[in-house]
Amino acid sequence: MTGKTSLFPSAAYVGFDHLFNELDHVTKHAYDHYPPHNILKTSETDYLIELAVAGFSKEGIDIELHEQLLTVTGNHISKGREYIHRGISTRDFKRQFRLSEYVEVTGASLTDGILAVNLKLEIPKEKQPRSIKIN
Numbered sequence: 701m702t703g704k705t706s707l708f709p710s711a712a713y714v715g716f717d718h719l720f721n722e723l724d725h726v727t728k729h730a731y732d733h734y735p736p737h738n739i740l741k742t743s744e745t746d747y748l749i750e751l752a753v754a755g756f757s758k759e760g761i762d763i764e765l766h767e768q769l770l771t772v773t774g775n776h777i778s779k780g781r782e783y784i785h786r787g788i789s790t791r792d793f794k795r796q797f798r799l800s801e802y803v804e805v806t807g808a809s810l811t812d813g814i815l816a817v818n819l820k821l822e823i824p825k826e827k828q829p830r831s832i833k834i835n
Contacts, residue, residue: 734793735774747819749797754813755790761815765805770797772815802827 738750753761753774762773776790799805799819806818 734789734791735795737795739797745821747803747821749817749819751795751815751817752813753810753815755788756815758810761810763805763808763817765799768799768801768803770799770805770817771795772797772817 736752738748740748740750742748749770751772755776756774757777760775760777762771762775764771764773772793772795774793774795776792800821802821802823804820804822806820808815808817810816
């Protein structure tokens, strides 16, 4: 017997691949808490993800959105310093956030060691609730 075996062989993964991929993603990243982050709701349609990236420069941070998966990657650029004590972590990281279908990234900024990624929920007009007039 080759390939994957399933607890539910009748499902045979038909149409459920995205669920298994999502479960795999969640289990791989369940204990990954670096860098620390906040997720804020700033209005009915606006959100903000803040990541604490002290010690990283703009050149060392990459933000990518692909198929509703927002990936923030940080690569620390060493400046040849000799540390006596290093208490601020600058290890490389890859942090991912699954975004809802209608969430768009509207911008990003880096200020005082905090990377802020701005998000906006934009539901198309045809998907919004509407009133039906009774004749």
